[in-house]
Amino acid sequence: MSSLRALFVRIARRARLVLAPLWESLVVGTLRGLVWWSRLFPVSWSCAIIASLAKLCGPFFVVSRTARRNLRAAFPEKSGWEVWWLVVGVWDNLGRMAAEFAHLDRIWDYDPAHPDAGRIEIVGADIMARLRDDGRPALFFTAHTGNWELNAITGAKLGVPGGVLYRAPNIKKAADLIAEMRAQTMPGLVKASRHAGRQMARMLEDGAHIGMLVDQHWGQGVTVRFFGRPAATNPTLARLARQFDCPVHGMRVIRLPKGRFRIEITEEVPLPRDRDGRIDVEGAMQAVTSVIEGWVREYPAQWLWLHRRWR
Known part of the structure; x- marks a missing residue:
């Protein structure tokens, strides 16, 4: 047998x-x-x-x-x-x-002189301008809402230097194709790997701005409450914020009628700190997750409910 x-x-x-x-x-x-x-x-x-x-x-x-x-x-x-x-x-x-x-290189048509004329409208463009000119690094968190790919394009189009952490598909040829397409509109892509943390740290040391999706299950992460249930979350964002003591902002894309999008950038999200004045990693990820929960409650059909967020 x-x-x-x-x-x-x-x-x-x-x-x-x-x-x-x-x-x-x-x-x-x-x-x-x-x-x-x-x-x-x-x-x-x-x-x-x-x-x-x-x-x-x-x-x-x-x-x-x-x-x-x-x-x-x-x-x-x-x-x-x-x-x-x-x-x-x-x-x-x-x-x-x-x-x-397939049209990412054609969709962006935001014009600061006529902000309501095209497909893209931006709430918080002044915040991005301030971050661009202050000479300090910053972190952005986002979620799988609307067309979340537009988040990565926004920074480049508004002249904010930096990068985006992304997870590549398991099929290498498909990953290469998608990376090739993204590279046309999204400079500074950082592939999720064991070396990604060091790469992002070097970028932040140079004053860059890093964005990442933080609304998926991460088995080795910290536990937060999301819709009242425990969820494991990747703490990299909070660890980098703690290491560099840099501001953390939210960014989301809202799908509007007639093929339009609203991109919203929040002011700095206050993060809890420990007795030594350093950012508390678990508390920071809870603060970020609470912001994302508010986004999802506002537009529930635009979030990726297909993912097993709770295990």
């Missing part, structure tokens, strides 16, 4: 070695095809088509069970139908974001 099991294991390993490259090529080929197809049409057309398909099919995917479970726990007062339509909204946002990803 054991020899038969060993035979099946060897067959499975060999099949994986053969099929893995084919699977990666299929995924990357599909991504390239979608990008090419999306760029043939105006962004509004691409968004309408892909969002319609996402809303039609997405709620029936297995991963949507996670979204419904999360929403019922976060909003126990909502009915089953309200939860269902929030999940539909989540897929609508994801579908539009997928289409917009």
Whole structure:
């Protein structure tokens, strides 16, 4: 029996070695095809088509069970139908974001002289100008709301030097393709790895500004309360703020009707400190998480409920 099991294991390993490259090529080929197809049409057309398909099919995917479970726990007062339509909204946002990803180099049209004329409006542009000119490093936190990719573009477009921490997909060819597309509009990308902390520290020493998403589960992180439930959170933001004693600001993207976006930059978020006057890491991450919870409560259909935030 054991020899038969060993035979099946060897067959499975060999099949994986053969099929893995084919699977990666299929995924990357599909991504390239979608990008090419999306760029043939105006962004509004691409968004309408892909969002319609996402809303039609997405709620029936297995991963949507996670979204419904999360929403019922976060909003126990909502009915089953309200939860269902929030999940539909989540897929609508994801579908539009997928289409917009192919147009990131075309979407930005913010003009300080006519701030309400284009697709992009900014609340807190004066804060960014102040951070740009004060000669000090700063940290930004954000969440998976609206089209969160626009956060990384904002700093570069407003002349604020810095970088963005990101997590690459597991499929290397897909990760390379996405990094190639992001590099056109997002300078200073920092890939999440064991060396990322040191890289970001060097950037902050040079007076740069670092942004990162902090609303996903992190098994080795600190525990905070999010919608009244314990959630493990990556403490890197707070540790860097403690090390450099630099200000921390929030930044979010809100999806508006007619293909428009509002980018909001908060004033410095006050962070709790210990008896020695240094930033308290766990308390800081709770303060940041509380801000994000407020964002999610305001626009629940624009957050990524598909992720297993609570474990």
